[in-house]
Amino acid sequence: MHLEGATPVDVLWCDKDDPMHGMFKLQEILGRDRTADHLRITVDITTFTKQYLLVLLKWIEHHLPNAAVRTVYTPGQYGETRAQQARFTWGVKDIVTVPMYGMPPSPESSDVLVIFLGYERERTYRLWRTLEPDLTIAVIGVPPAFPGANYTSEILNARILNSKTDDIAIRSCSAVDPADAARLLCDVAAEHEGCNLVVAPLGTKMQTLGLYLFSRRREGRAAQIMYALPLRYDEKYYTVGHTSYVYEFDLAGAPK
Known part of the structure; x- marks a missing residue:
C-alpha cells in the first residue's frame, strides 16, 4: 500500500x-x-x-x-491444462468469518450462500459442505480475466455445479469489473430479502473488491463473509x- x-x-x-x-x-x-x-x-x-x-x-x-x-x-x-492440474493451496486449516464483516444470522431465516468460483476447488467444496446452505448461488466469472478462465473454473468446481439438487443456482458476473460483482450481489440481496446472506470470495480479487463495494452500499444490511483458510500455499504454481x-x-x- x-x-x-x-x-x-x-x-x-x-x-x-x-x-x-x-x-x-x-x-x-x-x-x-x-x-x-x-x-x-x-x-x-x-x-x-x-x-x-x-x-x-x-x-x-x-x-x-x-x-x-x-x-x-x-x-x-495459466494454460487450461496447467490450471486444472495445479494445486495453488493444500488443505483447509479453518473456515472463518472475515473480521469486520460478521452479520449475525437469524435462526428463523433461510441461509443463502453466494460463492464466487475460481481455481480453489478444495477450499470451495469444503466451505460449501461445511455451511450446508438452503440455497447456493455459484458465480462464474464471465467475461473472464483472460480467455478460457471461466471454463477451467467450471471444470474445477464440477462437484458443486453438477450436484443433482434443486438448491444450486448458477449466475455470472465479470471477473474484472468490481461494479458488476456489486450489482450482482445487490440483485441477490433484493431477491432474497429476509434471508441470511453469506458470501464466500473464492473468485478473483476484482470480484472481492466488488464485494467490499456491496458492503458499503448496504452498510449494516450487507452479508456475512466467510473464508476458507488453506493449510499451506504452493508457490511453485505462481505465474x-x-x-x-x-x-x-x-x-x-x-x-x-
Missing part, C-alpha cells in the same frame, strides 16, 4: 492468516506519520489474500474516511501476470 506524500518505505511482516495483525501494524505506522497528504492511497492487491484485502479496505474506510483509493490488480495467466486492471473510488463520496 502506498500513501502519496509519504517518503519512507515500510515493510510490514504480518501473519498471513490474521489480517487484524497487519492492521495493528499499519495503524502504528500511520500513527507516526499521518497528514492530510496521505488521502490518496494506492493498493496493489495482486498478492493479497482476499481476506486481507477486505479487512484492509474496511480499515481504510474507518481510519481514513476521506481517502481516494486506487487499486491495482494483475491476474496470473507471470496478465493484463493489469485499475479501479478507483472515493471513500468520501456515496458508494456507487
Whole structure:
C-alpha cells in the first residue's frame, strides 16, 4: 500500500492468516506519520489474500474516511491444462468469518450462500459442505480475466455445479469489473430479502473488491463473509501476470 506524500518505505511482516495483525501494524505506522497528504492511497492487491484485502479496505474506510483509493490488480495467466492440474493451496486449516464483516444470522431465516468460483476447488467444496446452505448461488466469472478462465473454473468446481439438487443456482458476473460483482450481489440481496446472506470470495480479487463495494452500499444490511483458510500455499504454481486492471473510488463520496 502506498500513501502519496509519504517518503519512507515500510515493510510490514504480518501473519498471513490474521489480517487484524497487519492492521495493528499499519495503524502504528500511520500513527507516526499521518497528514492530510496521505488521502490518496494506492493498493496493489495482486498478492493479497482476499481476506486481507477486505479487512484492509474496511480499515481504510474507518481510519481514513476521506481517502481516494486506487487499486491495482494483475491476474496470473495459466494454460487450461496447467490450471486444472495445479494445486495453488493444500488443505483447509479453518473456515472463518472475515473480521469486520460478521452479520449475525437469524435462526428463523433461510441461509443463502453466494460463492464466487475460481481455481480453489478444495477450499470451495469444503466451505460449501461445511455451511450446508438452503440455497447456493455459484458465480462464474464471465467475461473472464483472460480467455478460457471461466471454463477451467467450471471444470474445477464440477462437484458443486453438477450436484443433482434443486438448491444450486448458477449466475455470472465479470471477473474484472468490481461494479458488476456489486450489482450482482445487490440483485441477490433484493431477491432474497429476509434471508441470511453469506458470501464466500473464492473468485478473483476484482470480484472481492466488488464485494467490499456491496458492503458499503448496504452498510449494516450487507452479508456475512466467510473464508476458507488453506493449510499451506504452493508457490511453485505462481505465474507471470496478465493484463493489469485499475479501479478507483472515493471513500468520501456515496458508494456507487
